[in-house]
Amino acid sequence: MLDISELSRESGVPASKLRYYEEVGLIRSIGRKGLRRVFEPDVLPRLALIALGQAAGFSLVEIREMLGQEKEPSIDRNMLAAKADAVDRHIKELSALRDGLRHAATCTAPSHLECPTFQRLMRIALTRQGMRKKVRPTR
Incomplete structure (x- = not known):
């Protein structure tokens, strides 16, 4: 069994985050040792799965x-x-x-605004921001 400070040290996850993970149902303590939460050692692979899920872009709700x-x-x-x-x-x-x-960093156009590639980048950025219909870059 690991108390929360041992789990934090072994996993590299701060105790505050471990408490939050428990609060939102990602991990579960099995009791207390004094004032400290106690966890089974099998929570370590679960924490690794949570970290992997977050790195892949899953929300905590999706991971849960x-x-x-x-x-x-x-x-x-x-x-x-x-x-x-x-x-x-x-x-x-x-x-x-x-x-x-x-x-754009090596473009020989007199100005970035005159570079067709840079203009295309600006249009893509506006489209991704949902602003393309509101503002059009210069041509």
Whole structure:
């Protein structure tokens, strides 16, 4: 059994975050040792799954739904596939943005506003912000 400070030290997760995770139903303590919450050691892999879910862009609510309350999580493979597709789309967008920024950094146009690639970047940024219909960049 691990008290909250031991769990925090072993997992690298601050005690305040562990208390919050317990409050929202992501982890469960099994009791108290004095004033400190006590957890079973099998909460460590669960914390790793929570960290992985957050790194993948899942919300804590989505992570809680996937992990459930049981010791063995029941992870929805369709949710994982959908998130992987979303990550792929984000990677493509970021790659295009990176390429456009690299071009703009070396563009020989007299002004960035005269560079067609930079103008395309601005239009994409406006579209992503939902502003394209309100404001149009100069051509």
